[in-house]
Amino acid sequence: xxxxxxxxxxxxxxxxxxxxKSGISEEPSPSDIEFAQSIVSGVSENLxxxxxxxxxxxVGWTVDxxxxxxxxILRVAVYEIRFGREVPPAVAVNEAVELAKVYCDxxxxxxxxxxxxxxxRSEA
Numbered sequence: 001x002x003x004x005x006x007x008x009x010x011x012x013x014x015x016x017x018x019x020x021k022s023g024i025s026e027e028p029s030p031s032d033i034e035f036a037q038s039i040v041s042g043v044s045e046n047l048x049x050x051x052x053x054x055x056x057x058x059v060g061w062t063v064d065x066x067x068x069x070x071x072x073i074l075r076v077a078v079y080e081i082r083f084g085r086e087v088p089p090a091v092a093v094n095e096a097v098e099l100a101k102v103y104c105d106x107x108x109x110x111x112x113x114x115x116x117x118x119x120x121r122s123e124a
Contacts, residue, residue, distance in 0.1 A: 035086070038084075038086075039076060039079060039080070039084065042079050042083055042084060043075050043076060043079045046079060046082075046083050047075070049082075049083075050075050050078045050079055050082070050083075051063045051075075053078050053082060053119060054066075054071070054074050054075070054078055054115065054119075056122075057115045057116075057118040057119050057122070058115055067104065067105075067108070069100075069103050069104050069108075070100065070104055070108050070111065070112060073096050073099050073100055073103070073104070073112060074096065074112060074115065074116070076096070077092045077093060077095070077096035077112075077116050077119075078116070078119055080092035081093075081116070081119055081120060081123065082119070082123065089120045089123070090120075092116070093113065093116045093117065093120065096112050096113075096116055097109045097112055097113045097116075100112045
């Protein structure tokens with residue numbers, strides 16, 4: 001999520017560059033790096049479709065008006081639900097809600113849960 005968030009603000013660093021800036025002291029495992037890079041590239045490659053899915057599921061919101069952190073979390077989760085297939089949809093939703101509890105305001109977890117619930121139901 002960190003790299004997708006960074007890209008929203010025009011940062012075009014590599015994964016390693018962003019990790020270095022983040023201050024994370026532990027070196028991620030090669031499989032963690034590969035997984036994160038696959039998500040970042042997947043979100044980037046499917047951004048138009050992902051934003052369309054988010055926009056369709058959002059009631060009273062446009063993608064442009066959403067808080068950047070919320071949008072970054074949603075983009076990763078929608079990618080995992082619709083395109084990634086490595087993470088079960090329920091896990092992607094739960095992870096997104098947990099991230100929102102830490103990094104967003106108090107209304108975001110409910111909003112993100114509801115929106116992603118619509119995405120999951122529309123896929124079935």
